Amino acid sequence: MSRSQQTIEKFTEQEYKYGFVTDIAADTLPPGLDEEKIRFISAKKQEPEFMLQWRLKAFHKWLQMQEPTWPNVTYPPIDYQAISYYSAPKPKKQLKSLDEVDPELRQTFEKLGISLEEQKRLAGVAVDAVFDSVSVATTFKDKLHELGIIFCSFSEAVQNHPELVKKYLGTVVPYTDNFFATLNSAVFTDGSFVYIPKGVRCPMELSTYFRINEANTGQFERTLIIAEEGSYVSYLEGCTAPMRDENQLHAAVVELVALNNATIKYSTVQNWYPGDKNGKGGIYNFVTKRGKCKGVNSKISWTQVETGSAITWKYPSCILQGDNSVGEFYSVALTNNYQQADTGTKMLHLGKNTKSTIVSKGISAGHGQNSYRGLVRMQPGASNSRNYSQCDSLLIGDKCGAHTFPYIEVKNSSSQLEHEASTSKIGEDQLFYCRQRGLSTEDAVNMIVNGFCKEVFRELPMEFAVEAQKLLEVSLEGSVG
Amino acid sequence: MSLAMLHKQEDRYLHEFSQLQADLKAHEVDWLSNIRQQAMQHYATVGLPTLKQEEWRFTNIAPIRDTNFKRAALPESLPNATALQPYSLGDIDAYQLVFINGTFTKSLSRIDELPNGVVVSTLQTAAHERPALVQAHLGRHWGAAVHGFVALNTALMQDGAFIFVPKNVVVEKPIHLLFLTTAADEHLVTYPRNLIVAEPSSQLRLIESYAGLDGVSYFTNAVTEVCLEDSAVVEHTKLQLEQSKAFHMATTQVHQARASHFHSQVLAVGGKLSRNEIFAVLNGEGCETTLNGLYFGNSAQLVDSYTCIDHRQPHCNSHELYKGILAGESRGVFNGKIVVRPEAQKTNAKQSNSCLLLSKDAIIDTKPQLEIFADDVKCTHGATVGQLDANALFYLRSRGMDLASARSLLTYAFANEVVDRMPFPPLQQKLAERIWGYLPGEHRSEGEVR
Numbered sequence: 001m002s003r004s005q006q007t008i009e010k011f012t013e014q015e016y017k018y019g020f021v022t023d024i025a026a027d028t029l030p031p032g033l034d035e036e037k038i039r040f041i042s043a044k045k046q047e048p049e050f051m052l053q054w055r056l057k058a059f060h061k062w063l064q065m066q067e068p069t070w071p072n073v074t075y076p077p078i079d080y081q082a083i084s085y086y087s088a089p090k091p092k093k094q095l096k097s098l099d100e101v102d103p104e105l106r107q108t109f110e111k112l113g114i115s116l117e118e119q120k121r122l123a124g125v126a127v128d129a130v131f132d133s134v135s136v137a138t139t140f141k142d143k144l145h146e147l148g149i150i151f152c153s154f155s156e157a158v159q160n161h162p163e164l165v166k167k168y169l170g171t172v173v174p175y176t177d178n179f180f181a182t183l184n185s186a187v188f189t190d191g192s193f194v195y196i197p198k199g200v201r202c203p204m205e206l207s208t209y210f211r212i213n214e215a216n217t218g219q220f221e222r223t224l225i226i227a228e229e230g231s232y233v234s235y236l237e238g239c240t241a242p243m244r245d246e247n248q249l250h251a252a253v254v255e256l257v258a259l260n261n262a263t264i265k266y267s268t269v270q271n272w273y274p275g276d277k278n279g280k281g282g283i284y285n286f287v288t289k290r291g292k293c294k295g296v297n298s299k300i301s302w303t304q305v306e307t308g309s310a311i312t313w314k315y316p317s318c319i320l321q322g323d324n325s326v327g328e329f330y331s332v333a334l335t336n337n338y339q340q341a342d343t344g345t346k347m348l349h350l351g352k353n354t355k356s357t358i359v360s361k362g363i364s365a366g367h368g369q370n371s372y373r374g375l376v377r378m379q380p381g382a383s384n385s386r387n388y389s390q391c392d393s394l395l396i397g398d399k400c401g402a403h404t405f406p407y408i409e410v411k412n413s414s415s416q417l418e419h420e421a422s423t424s425k426i427g428e429d430q431l432f433y434c435r436q437r438g439l440s441t442e443d444a445v446n447m448i449v450n451g452f453c454k455e456v457f458r459e460l461p462m463e464f465a466v467e468a469q470k471l472l473e474v475s476l477e478g479s480v481g
Numbered sequence: 482m483s484l485a486m487l488h489k490q491e492d493r494y495l496h497e498f499s500q501l502q503a504d505l506k507a508h509e510v511d512w513l514s515n516i517r518q519q520a521m522q523h524y525a526t527v528g529l530p531t532l533k534q535e536e537w538r539f540t541n542i543a544p545i546r547d548t549n550f551k552r553a554a555l556p557e558s559l560p561n562a563t564a565l566q567p568y569s570l571g572d573i574d575a576y577q578l579v580f581i582n583g584t585f586t587k588s589l590s591r592i593d594e595l596p597n598g599v600v601v602s603t604l605q606t607a608a609h610e611r612p613a614l615v616q617a618h619l620g621r622h623w624g625a626a627v628h629g630f631v632a633l634n635t636a637l638m639q640d641g642a643f644i645f646v647p648k649n650v651v652v653e654k655p656i657h658l659l660f661l662t663t664a665a666d667e668h669l670v671t672y673p674r675n676l677i678v679a680e681p682s683s684q685l686r687l688i689e690s691y692a693g694l695d696g697v698s699y700f701t702n703a704v705t706e707v708c709l710e711d712s713a714v715v716e717h718t719k720l721q722l723e724q725s726k727a728f729h730m731a732t733t734q735v736h737q738a739r740a741s742h743f744h745s746q747v748l749a750v751g752g753k754l755s756r757n758e759i760f761a762v763l764n765g766e767g768c769e770t771t772l773n774g775l776y777f778g779n780s781a782q783l784v785d786s787y788t789c790i791d792h793r794q795p796h797c798n799s800h801e802l803y804k805g806i807l808a809g810e811s812r813g814v815f816n817g818k819i820v821v822r823p824e825a826q827k828t829n830a831k832q833s834n835s836c837l838l839l840s841k842d843a844i845i846d847t848k849p850q851l852e853i854f855a856d857d858v859k860c861t862h863g864a865t866v867g868q869l870d871a872n873a874l875f876y877l878r879s880r881g882m883d884l885a886s887a888r889s890l891l892t893y894a895f896a897n898e899v900v901d902r903m904p905f906p907p908l909q910q911k912l913a914e915r916i917w918g919y920l921p922g923e924h925r926s927e928g929e930v931r
């Protein structure tokens with residue numbers, strides 16, 4: 001066995017670093033799903049009537065729907081009646097300061113390197129920490145409040161700003177959208193809500209850490225971001241989850257609405273438990289993310305680094321409705337061991353002079369299967385629209401796979417579109433060159449892979465760029481050879 | 482899908498099949514009947530493709546399904562050589578087999594002075610004279626799941642060419658297969674079926690043309706199987722020149738053994754609804770496969786190109802270039818799939834699809850696809866959709882050329898890249914001239930009037 005192969009083995013066999021379980025008595029609903037359970041969730045959240053009706057509509061629709069089978073992933077059938085649809089840390093008492101937060105919980109966050117004080121002090125990031133579906137602590141609220149920015153948990157938004165929720169909920173991802181989005185619409189427990197008023201530039205990166213904790217609890221998050229005319233917001237989402245043997249289902253929905261001249265930047269670092277090296281356990285991440293550039297000159301940019309989850313199935317998409325609107329998608333997806341990812345994007349050009357850019361980097365190692373699936377559609381009205389897509393795959397080891405399924409549909413003659421894709425492995429000569437300059441094999445591999453992903457990392461906010469690179473060091477770079 | 486669930490338009494084929502069986506009982510060999518029988522059973526389970534199937538999601542074959550096509554027979558009076566002229570190869574010295582309405586027509590064909598050992602006959606003749614050879618290859622090399630049209634062709638096949646090139650033999654002159662449909666009445670269907678076997682180190686140049694002589698609606702459902710043994714070289718050109726009301730569904734199945742070369746070019750011009758499929762299975766080390774294609778769409782045509790290159794063994798190369806020019810309200814569909822199996826290390830696969838949209842109502846749906854299971858590979862694909870370059874147009878006009886000519890010249894240049902790659906110069910020159918005639922005429926797009 002060669003040296004580089006040994007390095008590969010060493011890195012690919014690395015254990016999930018963030019696997020630990022926090023022991024907090026959770027207020028968990030018994031497994032199963034029926035109308036009663038939905039009424040319970042809605043009542044528990046003290047939701048207005050329209051929310052309950054919306055959930056019930058979604059639930060009845062869901063009952064008629066079939067689980068999709070077209071993604072290029074395989075997994076044992078999910079028993080939706082064996083999942084508990086609600087779990088919240090027991091409400092102890094109202095929290096006034098960080099000191100009152102459960103020490104165990106604080107420790108968990110510290111292990112994740114997102115200590116609240118530190119975040120507050122160093123990074124200037126307001127953190128809305130969602131811990132098993134219920135927000136435990138929210139910081140920087142006052143500062144945001146001054147500007148009129150609403151950044152809170154979804155349940156709070158339903159309580160305090162029902163008119164906004166009612167106006168925008170389901171306008172981008174309707175409750176009938178797809179199997180998992182519909183399920184989410186029926187049973188979602190919490191999530192984040194952001195509203196940026198007209199002309200406001202959000203002064204800090206908004207960030208939320210989701211964390212799945214209770215075993216057997218599917219997490220159904222719902223995020224809604226609304227950027228009013230001329231506003232700007234950058235939103236960060238990051239995830240780690242404890243090591244668990246059973247598969248956990250995560251079916252989140254993210255909706256973004258950008259009005260005239262507004263810009264939304266949405267970044268994700270996803271590092272959920274991918275299962276052990278034999279493919280046992282791990283999170284099923286079936287997420288519907290979609291943004292609508294509703295107004296003219298609006299812009300939505302998705303950046304994602306996907307390293308976790310046993311199965312990832314998500315397509316952050318842009319509906320480019322407003323004239324001159326811009327959609328962007330930058331993605332790094334890594335699959336190692338038995339991970340599977342079917343991810344990509346949809347760019348739907350409706351307005352004139354709309355532009356979209358897709359840069360997707362897939363890395364497969366071990367037995368990982370990585371698929372890029374993308375759709376670029378230019379409607380007849382989208383004159384002078386432009387798309388550039390690039391998807392590159394890197395293969396490490398002979399048991400993994402990389403697949404590309406781009407769909408290109410152009411319905412007018414003034415649009416221009418380019419798509420290119422490549423699949424290869426790290427060149428032996430590149431490695432050799434680095435080695436003879438005195439770099440160790442793993443350093444060389446690190447460097448080359450970093451270069452491979454640079455285009456995407458460049459798009460990440462500073463804080464995330466650092467975390468993303470660290471993540472790759474742990475789970476990705478070394479395994480490339 | 483069970484028999485009972487078949488679309489009611491679809492089970493008329495079952496009826497047609499039972500009739501055919503009765504007709505053929507007297508003179509067809511048993512094993513061939515069995516092949517037909519099995520194919521019909523397969524058809525009964527899969528039916529005709531629908532938009533719900535991933536491979537057919539952009540091509541609606543309902544017009545074919547809903548038309549009651551009648552099995553074609555020889556017309557009362559055969560067309561004369563002048564009528565054939567536009568579709569023949571002209572002054573290129575070639576062997577020629579002409580099939581009128583699916584039946585071999587000896588009087589119009591030329592197959593004398595063949596090199597020693599080379600067999601050029603009809604499939605029906607070969608099935609009687611060389612059963613072992615035909616049996617070993619007919620319908621044996623299907624890689625992907627067979628869809629309804631191929632199953633129907635196998636069950637209902639009429640005739641077609643059988644070509645056998647023995648070991649080390651080089652056939653210098655090209656062999657031209659010309660399939661013509663001619664009829665006064667509407668809705669004839671033909672099921673041409675060709676089988677080509679190239680033994681080790683042999684070489685063959687094959688041209689298939691499909692055309693219609695009268696402007697009526699008819700349907701061609703063609704299947705060609707090409708089997709290349711070790712180091713064989715086959716150049717395959719397909720010219721689809723059907724009438725504008727015609728339907729054309731054709732599948733070419735290629736099976737390649739070690740170090741064989743298959744070079745294909747497809748020119749798709751006619752047909753109201755047409756689809757050309759190529760499945761290439763690279764089942765030996767060191768294979769070389771080239772698939773080039775050029776398709777034109779005008780008025781309300783739908784032209785679909787489907788290719789699948791299946792790399793099963795290491796050290797194989799494949800190159801693919803498909804270009805489309807769409808005008809009017811035409812719709813183009815391109816689906817290119819490259820599969821690299823786990824064993825196929827050191828694969829080098831390149832695929833590219835470019836499309837020129839010349840009118841505001843033209844639509845292109847393109848889907849280049851890579852499925853890769855091996856790591857030491859180089860695979861790329863690219864797809865572009867766009868218009869004529871405004872700068873290039875401006876340059877030509879500044880040199881005194883009128884707009885229409887400038888556009889035609891640039892369109893021609895775009896198309897000629899594919900023609901230029903044809904390996905057989907006489908045919909390449911002939912097509913380079915003919916392409917002018919296929920270019921969509923006065924095409925002024927919306928963006929142009931600025």
